[in-house]
Amino acid sequence: MKTDAPAQRTEETLIETDICVIGGGSGGLSVAAGAVQMGASVVLFERGRMGGDCLNYGCVPSKALLAAGHAAATARSAGRFGVTLPEPEIDFARVHAHVQDVIAGIAPHDSVERFEKLGVRVIEAAASFADSRTVTGGGYRVRARRFVIATGSSAAIPPVAGLSETPYLTNETIFDLTERPAHLLIIGGGPIGCELAEAHRNLGSEVTVIEAAKLLGNEDPDAADLIRAHLAEIGVTLLEGALVKEASGKEGGIALSVETGGTLQKIEGSHLLVAAGRRANLDGLDLEAAGIETTRTGIKVDAGLKTSNRRVYAIGDAAGGLQFTHVAGYHASVVIRNALFRLPSKADMSAIPRVTYTDPELAQVGLLEAEARTKHGEKVRVLKWTYQENDRARAERAIEGFIKLIVLKNGQVIGATIVGRNAGELIQSWGLAIGQKIKIGAIASSIVAYPTLAEIGKRAAGSFFTETLFSPRMRKIVRFLAAFG
Template sequence: MTARLVCDICVVGAGSAGLSLAAGAAQLGLKVVLVERDKMGGDCLYHGCVPSKSLIAAAHAAQTMRQATRFGVQAVEPTIAFAATMDHVRGVIAAIEPNDSVERFEGLGVQVIKATARFVSRDELMADDTLIRARRFVVATGSRPTTPPIPGLADVPYFTNETLFDNRIRPDHLLVVGGGPIGVEMAQAHRRLGARVTVLEAARLMGNDDPELVDVVRRRLVAEGIDIREQVRIERIERDGASMAAVIAADGGEERLVGSHLLVAAGRAPNIEQLDIDKAGIAATRKGITVDKKLRTTNPRVYAIGDVNGLTPFTHMAGAQAALVIRHALFRLPINVRAVPLPWCTYSDPELAQVGMTEAQARAAHGESVRVVRWKLHENDRAQAERETEGLAKIITDRRGRVLGAGIVGARAGELIQVWCLALSRKMKIGAVAQMIVPYPTLGEINKRAAGAYFTDWLFSARTRRIVGWLFRLW
């Protein structure tokens, strides 16, 4: 027997985007229904940001032991209890789970239905045996890992980010297909935890990032013993006894790379197959549900946020899109998702963080009027004290000094980039950062010094010296 339910907003998907929107709308007094077929918390909590950063933290602890000599402390090779390391990862997930639980959201006033959702019309969907009619729907079903069409891949066991963190046996030799953020982060983490690692990338390592900054990360990965193969073509994957081999094209022939385990980190696809979006008049491409600048689908009653729309596959942007929909759907305020500056960070060591345009993107858009300033991390006193001197800050402006983008590679770059996120969101000029007073000694000084470098040529020019001399004589 079909139950009927009427609400103000129905959110499909309890990942980062859906949970943020459901919580906000409910606390603003709307009747909210949240439909989730699997676990509350989504990919970020169970397969993405939380477990990966937990594993990276464990790997960092191991690497610190190896590098203690630089501080006059005896270095030791750590003993890795890999199963216990994975227990640490599961423990972090368990600590965060209550924040995303059914009980917490029901306490906020959200009605949670654990079911598979599918549209039956432009303003109705079925959640198992419940028919839901809503004034507005929000699709936030996220994405999943995809596998490239490599011959033989389906015939061998392999990890994706959805299964990697269930593994409790340290790989002897991990083959990583894909040199994007996930591939790089997991390659370095496993190497530091004692595995041999080879990364196979069809194009360029971390191809969406500034090549100048990527070079710093690449050098560290190679120095730590990771075998990086860029611009390679994998001909096939085949079994090799209890292991597997990636056969790649090399010098007119082939090369076999034998590994004990295989991680595929080469792309994502939107979770839309079971939604019957065509019945709701919702258009989509292979990248995701089509949305306008207000995050509305081709059915104005329905919004799509987070990974499922294919715009920006980051947890923080999923939350930002949820906030934009609340502004538009609840407060009738104008929004433009394409005007929101996009920050991202790869949590390698050193970290690489960017916001706004890269140098190449800025020059394509603004031509030769673009100015680029840099400041090396080795010129920062705190970096010297902590022996973390690899990296730089790179700031891109237009000819008037308005910040177009920024990139930082180095220790805690994800934290350091935040001042440039503010500068871009408030349309600030670089002079505002140059005039900041910041504590000494901090890594954050790198931002002030980079901003100050923008004015160096003008400030210490012959013309300025003449003006200063004239003013001083008048005083």
């Protein structure tokens, strides 16, 4: 009896290197660029587009789309300055071209060509662990002293009946649209859902947001209230405490069965966007082969971002913590210190800012008020100043918003929330104050240019001393000293 010949085994080319990075997003590219320029040999695996989610499907295209929407909104509201403009005409195909042009302008910085010129060996293929110190992919077998997993995350798809058979968009596909959605349904009222709701509404789409809990539920409630009011004012329909029970339909005609307060209602739209959270991209890595433990949210790491395999680090979204591009970049710097210089560097996550780029923007760093009171109790002081009390905000008719500072009684800043114009820019100094333990008095005594929005923070900081400076005791001291001439 004739038997089949054994399958031919594909020979893999062996590469030995100092650092092997899996994932060419912001974190992985930062590790690769930093390490190779410091003299280490580096191999980088990327199975998709260089630049990862942030460049191609996330931060960059969403902010470009928001900018187009804000331009339309500015034209509509110009009358408040005495400037009358006609209703803007939206050419959505040109908006799409604008978004793609912004991506294309940044892409060369993250390209295979640039990294190969730096000296990085780029393998455009998926990678998986063969054992505790070997990765394979693209016909190569890579043995490295240290590995860095920087595979990012993707949209989490909720277990909604019928959703898998219903056409839906995620952040990876919505920026491919060249025609404006007539009515965009969005599952999820987090930062991504709110940003894309505002952008599409400003560009002329009807928009409905369905959120199972509260809009921007992880943010300061007072600040979230302002974003909620803004979205409602521009015409976004908001359904909070609403569960999507079933999805159905086809291209151009989507229907959702939504339960709110025990009542079912049918909501129809032309397009559906799923923005209900993120999940770490770990599929296909064969982490078990390398002895790498995972958690519900991602790869288990210690304070130095090392996994249960001492040769392997995980950074950014893959590490299961805060899912921001700047966190991945910060993680990269921690890993470089640990992996190349053997320094005992730990990731300090106490001063990581986050921003929702609606208009007004919502920015946060450090502890929220509720978190601070739980942790520090009566030691907490809350300082607040409004945009309405700022001359620059009045001149630009941008008086919606406030700054809220969370300060201990000894003057240590432990949290800041800003909601209003340019909040994402203004939050940076408060991250510095928290990270470097700069006391509130130093900020209160600083000199800022007039008129600027930065005065809002200085005024809030100064209010820390109001009770002491303008107290009956202080007036007695001043009168006493005046008696001496």
